[in-house]
Amino acid sequence: xxxxxxxxxxxxxxxxxxxxxxxxxxxxxxxxxxxxxxxxxxxxxxxxxxxxxxxxxxxxxxxxxxxxxxxxxxxxxxxxxxxxxxxxxxxxxxxxxxxxxxxxxxxxxxxxxxxxxxxxxxxxxxxxxxxxxxxxxxxxxxxxxxxxxxxxxxxxxxxxxxxxxxxxxxxxxxxxxxxxxxxxxxxxxxxxxxxxxxxxxxxxxxxxxxxxxxxxxxxxxxxxxxxxxxxxxxxxxxxxxxxxxxxxxxxxxxxxxxxxxxxxxxxxxxxxxxxxxxxxxxxxxxxxxxxxxxxxxxxxxxxxxxxxxxxxxxxxxxxxxxxxxxxxxxxxxx
Numbered sequence: 079x080x081x082x083x084x085x086x087x088x089x090x091x092x093x094x095x096x097x098x099x100x101x102x103x104x105x106x107x108x109x110x111x112x113x114x115x116x117x118x119x120x121x122x123x124x125x126x127x128x129x130x131x132x133x134x135x136x137x138x139x140x141x142x143x144x145x146x147x148x149x150x151x152x153x154x155x156x157x158x159x160x161x162x163x164x165x166x167x168x169x170x171x172x173x174x175x176x177x178x179x180x181x182x183x184x185x186x187x188x189x190x191x192x193x194x195x196x197x198x199x200x201x202x203x204x205x206x207x208x209x210x211x212x213x214x215x216x217x218x219x220x221x222x223x224x225x226x227x228x229x230x231x232x233x234x235x236x237x238x239x240x241x242x243x244x245x246x247x248x249x250x251x252x253x254x255x256x257x258x259x260x261x262x263x264x265x266x267x268x269x270x271x272x273x274x275x276x277x278x279x280x281x282x283x284x285x286x287x288x289x290x291x292x293x294x295x296x297x298x299x300x301x302x303x304x305x306x307x308x309x310x311x312x313x314x315x316x317x318x319x320x321x322x323x324x325x326x327x328x329x330x331x332x333x334x335x336x337x338x339x340x341x342x343x344x345x346x347x348x349x350x351x352x353x354x355x356x357x358x359x360x361x362x363x364x365x366x367x368x369x370x371x372x373x374x375x376x377x378x379x380x381x382x383x384x385x386x387x388x389x390x391x392x393x394x395x396x397x398x399x400x401x402x403x404x405x406x407x408x409x410x411x412x
Contacts, residue, residue, distance in 0.1 A: 115147040125191035127154040137191050154195040160187045160252060163202060165209050167258075170217035172225060179260040180217065182236075184209050185253040186244070193248025201247045205240060209254060212239040222261065229256050 119142055120126050126138040130150045138152075145152070167181035186205055188194045198204050216235045220228055233254050240251040261269070343352070 112147040115151075116144055118143040118145055118152065123158045125156050125158055125188075126152045127156070127191055127195045129153040134192065134196065154191070156188050156191045156194055158188055158191075160185055163206060165206055165213075167260075168210050168214065170214045172217055172220060172222045174221045176222045176261060176265060178217070178222065178225065178262075178265075179258075180213060180256060181258055182209070182213070182254060182256045184240075184251070185255075187250045187252060188248060189250050190248030193246065197247045201244070201249055204247070205244060205249065205251070208240055208243055209236055212236045213256075222265065225259060232256060 118126070118138060120138050120140050122140045124140060126143075128135045128138055128145060128150050129152075130146070135150060163184045163186065165182040165184050167179050169177050169179055171177055184205060186201075194201055213232070213236055216232050217225060220232075225232070233256060236254045237251055240254065244251055
């Protein structure tokens with residue numbers, strides 16, 4: 079009887095021990111989970127939003143924090159760094175009704191984690207959509223040619239619109255940059271032809287300007303050359319004229335001096351005979367030269383009377399000496 083009575087008691091004690099062990103394990107697990115939920119470490123440049131019983135309680139910044147398990151929970155985690163987002167490509171219609179494809183980059187930063195958590199559901203999606211709609215509106219105000227020139231203006235307009243709309247979301251739109259503007263292929267071909275024509279026009283203008291400068295330089299060089307040559311010719315003519323004038327002056331002085339000496343010589347004894355002899359010699363010499371220079375010869379009537387001709391010349395010389403009072407003075411030379 080004792081053995082039969084002790085068997086149920088032993089079985090009951092074994093079941094209580096297993097239940098107690100399971101209860102201890104559960105309590106340890108709950109304690110571990112509670113400790114994990116209680117200790118929070120927030121990394122640098124991040125912010126965690128804590129809710130208590132489903133309601134906003136506080137914002138945890140970088141550092142170590144303690145939360146109440148099962149009552150408080152981290153509902154949102156935000157990065158406070160500047161984030162770059164790719165705005166998907168979209169088709170925009172310009173003012174002159176040309177469809178172009180544009181994509182861009184959007185830079186934003188969370189300034190108020192609470193507003194970013196409760197102000198809007200998904201601020202990334204909202205900012206992207208708002209950037210696209212604002213870009214379409216701005217492109218519609220411009221013609222195709224100006225869209226390439228007004229990138230900075232378009233970027234500024236998009237930033238202004240986004241910054242104003244994102245203020246209730248706790249965001250700061252720092253920059254927006256248009257990455258690519260892709261017009262249709264036909265427009266690209268037309269633009270390529272236009273650019274090629276513009277480059278050819280510039281090359282032609284540059285070539286013509288170079289040729290003009292070259293012609294101007296050549297003309298200027300020729301002008302300077304003519305001026306120098308005329309100045310040199312002028313100086314040469316002046317020097318030649320001065321040389322001729324000096325030559326004439328010296329020749330005149332020498333001739334006058336010779337005449338004076340001849341005049342004085344004729345006044346000396348025998349001078350008249352010497353003059354007559356000299357005249358006779360020159361007469362014969364010149365008559366001989368006349369016969370050499372031409373086939374036609376004109377002979378004087380009294381060719382045989384050479385002495386009479388010499389006597390006539392001597393008489394003329396005597397008359398000239400008597401008129402000058404036996405003194406010959408040469409005129410002054412200029």
